Amino acid sequence: MCCETNRRFLLLYASQKGQAKAIAEEICQQATERGFRADIHCISESDKYNLNREKDPVVIVTSTTGDGEPPDTALKFVKEINDRTLPQSHFSHLRYGLLGLGDSEYTFFCNGGKLLDKRFRELGAQRFYETGLADDAVGLELVVEPWIAGLWAALSQEFASRKEEPAYRDKTASLTASIGCKIEHLTLDDLAVQNGVFSENEGKATPGPPIQDSQPSLSRSVPPLSQSALNVPALPVEYLEMELQENIGQESSPMEDSLPLISEGPLVQVPVSRAVQLTRDDAAKTILLLELDISETTFSYQPGDAFNVICPNYASEVDELLHLLGLSEKKEHLVCLKVKPGTKKKGADVPGYIPEKSSVNFILTWCLEIRAVPKKAFLRSLVEYTADTGAKRRLQELCSKQGASDYNAFVRDAGVCLLDLLRAFPACKPPLSLLIEHLPKLQARPYSAASSSLFQPGKMSFVFNVLEFPSHLGEQRRGVCTGWLAEQVVPLLQSNTENQTPFRPKITISSRRVNTFHLPDDPSVPLLMVGPGTGIAPFVGFLQHREKLREDRKGSAFGETWLFFGCRSEAKDYLFQEELQRFVENGTLTHLKVCFSRDPPPPAHPAAPKYVQDHLRLCSKDVIRILLEERGCLYVCGDAKNMAKDVNDTLVNILITERGGDKLGALKTLATLRDEKRYLQDIWA
Ligand SMILES: Cc1cc2nc3c(=O)[nH]c(=O)nc-3n(C[C@H](O)[C@H](O)[C@H](O)COP(=O)(O)OP(=O)(O)OC[C@H]3O[C@@H](n4cnc5c(N)ncnc54)[C@H](O)[C@@H]3O)c2cc1C
Numbered sequence: 001m002c003c004e005t006n007r008r009f010l011l012l013y014a015s016q017k018g019q020a021k022a023i024a025e026e027i028c029q030q031a032t033e034r035g036f037r038a039d040i041h042c043i044s045e046s047d048k049y050n051l052n053r054e055k056d057p058v059v060i061v062t063s064t065t066g067d068g069e070p071p072d073t074a075l076k077f078v079k080e081i082n083d084r085t086l087p088q089s090h091f092s093h094l095r096y097g098l099l100g101l102g103d104s105e106y107t108f109f110c111n112g113g114k115l116l117d118k119r120f121r122e123l124g125a126q127r128f129y130e131t132g133l134a135d136d137a138v139g140l141e142l143v144v145e146p147w148i149a150g151l152w153a154a155l156s157q158e159f160a161s162r163k164e165e166p167a168y169r170d171k172t173a174s175l176t177a178s179i180g181c182k183i184e185h186l187t188l189d190d191l192a193v194q195n196g197v198f199s200e201n202e203g204k205a206t207p208g209p210p211i212q213d214s215q216p217s218l219s220r221s222v223p224p225l226s227q228s229a230l231n232v233p234a235l236p237v238e239y240l241e242m243e244l245q246e247n248i249g250q251e252s253s254p255m256e257d258s259l260p261l262i263s264e265g266p267l268v269q270v271p272v273s274r275a276v277q278l279t280r281d282d283a284a285k286t287i288l289l290l291e292l293d294i295s296e297t298t299f300s301y302q303p304g305d306a307f308n309v310i311c312p313n314y315a316s317e318v319d320e321l322l323h324l325l326g327l328s329e330k331k332e333h334l335v336c337l338k339v340k341p342g343t344k345k346k347g348a349d350v351p352g353y354i355p356e357k358s359s360v361n362f363i364l365t366w367c368l369e370i371r372a373v374p375k376k377a378f379l380r381s382l383v384e385y386t387a388d389t390g391a392k393r394r395l396q397e398l399c400s401k402q403g404a405s406d407y408n409a410f411v412r413d414a415g416v417c418l419l420d421l422l423r424a425f426p427a428c429k430p431p432l433s434l435l436i437e438h439l440p441k442l443q444a445r446p447y448s449a450a451s452s453s454l455f456q457p458g459k460m461s462f463v464f465n466v467l468e469f470p471s472h473l474g475e476q477r478r479g480v481c482t483g484w485l486a487e488q489v490v491p492l493l494q495s496n497t498e499n500q501t502p503f504r505p506k507i508t509i510s511s512r513r514v515n516t517f518h519l520p521d522d523p524s525v526p527l528l529m530v531g532p533g534t535g536i537a538p539f540v541g542f543l544q545h546r547e548k549l550r551e552d553r554k555g556s557a558f559g560e561t562w563l564f565f566g567c568r569s570e571a572k573d574y575l576f577q578e579e580l581q582r583f584v585e586n587g588t589l590t591h592l593k594v595c596f597s598r599d600p601p602p603p604a605h606p607a608a609p610k611y612v613q614d615h616l617r618l619c620s621k622d623v624i625r626i627l628l629e630e631r632g633c634l635y636v637c638g639d640a641k642n643m644a645k646d647v648n649d650t651l652v653n654i655l656i657t658e659r660g661g662d663k664l665g666a667l668k669t670l671a672t673l674r675d676e677k678r679y680l681q682d683i684w685a
Contacts, residue, residue, distance in 0.1 A: 007159050010054055011038040014062040014074035014112065020101055022347025023144055024061045027151070034152050044073040051094065057128055057158050058096040059151065062116055066513065068108020070115060081119050092124030095158060099147050103136040129154035139375040218410040218472060219424040221397050230400035235384065236377045239345035242433035244333040247359065267310065268297040271504035275489035278463065283572035286466040287534060288486060289450065292509070295458030299509070303452045303541025304517040304682070308444035310508040311481040313371070317419055318364045324422040326429060331361040335432065353441045360432060368439040371417045371480055376407060378438035385434065388427035395425065414472035445481035446512055448637065448682060450537035452545035463537045463575065517635065517682040523549055526559035526632035528623060530647055532566035532612050535638020538682060539563055540576055547588040559632065562591040562622070564612040568598040593619065612643070613650040620654040633678045640683040
């Protein structure tokens with residue numbers, strides 16, 4: 001309960017899984033202790049607050065969900081403030097501070113917070129405290145705690161300035177600037193240390209003995225770090241109590257009952273009716289197409305939709321983890337979890353994605369992202385379960401301020417996972433409950449449909465690249481989902497070549513939230529499609545759909561269709577070559593622009609395009625005509641890291657070259673196209 005004081009502020013949270021709410025509640029509690037009154041509401045409770053008339057400071061805590069979207073609870077609010085008819089002074093009376101939560105492992109880091117922040121400023125609101133962006137990939141607490149610690153000074157100053165009207169605006173502006181400057185120029189570790197996240201007393205670790213070997217590694221440190229005093233983070237509160245029950249005759253929840261709990265939407269189990277390798281064996285990447293038989297289900301989709309595949313962790317990795325944790329004999333034991341009575345952990349709860357009566361094996365296989373890079377807080381907790389002094393010391397180093405660059409080099413950048421850690425530190429034996437507290441939920445992986453149900457009723461295809469990368473010791477690893485899918489369909493791939501009756505493995509899928517990456521309703525609208533590599537997937541669906549429409553609606557007007565596709569080699573990885581040729585021949589695809597980045601250019605065309613953006617540039621007049629004169633649609637799909645940005649930059653240059661004006665003008669044009677849903681992206685990392 002928050003105390004009554006005239007130092008009131010409005011505290012709004014937008015939570016998807018409860019984290020933003022828990023942090024807001026922590027702010028509310030600390031506010032009381034510090035003589036403020038937080039009027040706390042979920043952002044969706046619009047009947048309980050009114051920003052249009054709010055006079056007090058506003059503090060917002062928001063998480064990010066999906067592909068960089070605000071949480072579901074904020075969707076209505078975001079829609080309202082995104083109303084383009086609102087005047088630029090709409091929120092000019094508001095002073096706010098915002099804390100965004102996100103995960104830099106995902107493409108649009110903290111986008112939920114960034115979107116709100118941007119729109120608030122567009123509507124004239126001013127920050128009284130610099131925005132904090134907390135990263136779950138390294139530990140939210142590294143930014144959340146110092147941000148909350150700094151909030152009280154900013155609020156005190158804000159209230160003091162209000163009393164000193166009329167100079168209040170100038171002063172608070174300078175406070176914003178100074179606090180902003182401080183936060184922006186601090187690294188996460190600096191932030192944590194300066195604001196007391198690192199507990200000095202507890203954290204002073206005795207220097208270890210000098211080590212002769214000069215090469216540091218995950219388990220080995222060298223001077224000066226090995227001889228340095230350390231500031232280690234405070235020990236995270238353990239909040240789960242676990243009991244393992246022998247499974248004698250008791251029914252553990254069958255997998256079919258438990259899977260819905262670990263997913264966010266209704267699930268369907270569907271057979272894979274066809275599997276085809278789209279790339280040659282000697283291609284740099286293996287790309288597979290799987291066709292799912294959805295005819296016996298109510299699952300429906302449109303070309304451009306993505307759906308989720310529920311995948312397990314590798315059985316071999318789970319078995320090794322069980323062994324290293326000393327749980328091999330107990331893998332079928334039932335796990336009973338409850339929150340420790342009297343825990344100080346805010347918002348402590350048994351994660352909802354761990355079904356009751358699950359076995360140890362089930363939790364490690366289906367519920368936890370065991371490949372996730374352990375965060376510093378997890379390393380800190382592991383110290384307590386490590387018997388060997390040298391290993392203890394190294395774990396302390398890796399989570400300490402002084403060992404930050406070793407953490408980055410040997411844990412984060414090396415993509416180390418729990419299994420790698422337990423192999424490197426055999427004396428570390430954490431309980432399963434600690435893993436549940438620290439490892440994220442195993443996420444379902446989204447894939448874009450590469451087919452049209454109009455063209456192929458009862459079927460849905462998708463295309464994926466089987467990811468392969470080396471572990472920190474050079475051992476070859478495959479992506480969790482793509483590696484598992486590839487394993488599932490080996491017999492099907494083999495039986496296809498031998499022309500036998502195919503074995504049909506089943507996979508579990510769920511639909512994703514409605515997206516906007518769809519064909520326009522009016523088929524006369526011209527389309528530009530840019531999709532190198534597996535980014536071609538939705539466009540195959542678009543073109544199949546268009547082909548069927550052309551058959552069904554003879555005499556109707558159909559707009560031009562341009563596909564910009566790129567791969568490495570014409571001979572090795574030209575995806576859907578025959579199908580694209582058919583689309584061209586029957587007039588469904590009016591312009592096919594393909595390029596091969598690793599093939600030598602033909603002698604007659606030494607400057608032949610290598611990448612999709614080169615082709616876009618060559619067709620710049622048509623691009624402009626279609627987008628600006630004929631109100632066509634531009635779709636971009638595929639890799640978010642480079643391609644989407646390069647395509648965007650190319651569009652900016654095309655606009656400047658063809659239409660004149662400056663970069664700002666070109667960016668505004670693209671923003672307008674986005675607003676009108678005529679420049680759509682479906683991009684993934
Ligand atoms: C809306 C949407 C649609 C999508 N559609 C498609 C599609 O149609 N086709 C498609 O192929 N993908 C698509 N994706 C991406 C897809 O969801 C998966 O992310 C992708 O297939 C990888 O999943 P995975 O489980 O195999 O890899 P993961 O095991 O999750 O690995 C993920 C990434 O981390 C890297 N990585 C992991 N561990 C390490 C390590 N130790 N060292 C170095 N690197 C490491 C991997 O290289 C990889 O890039 C889509 C994504 C979204 C958001």
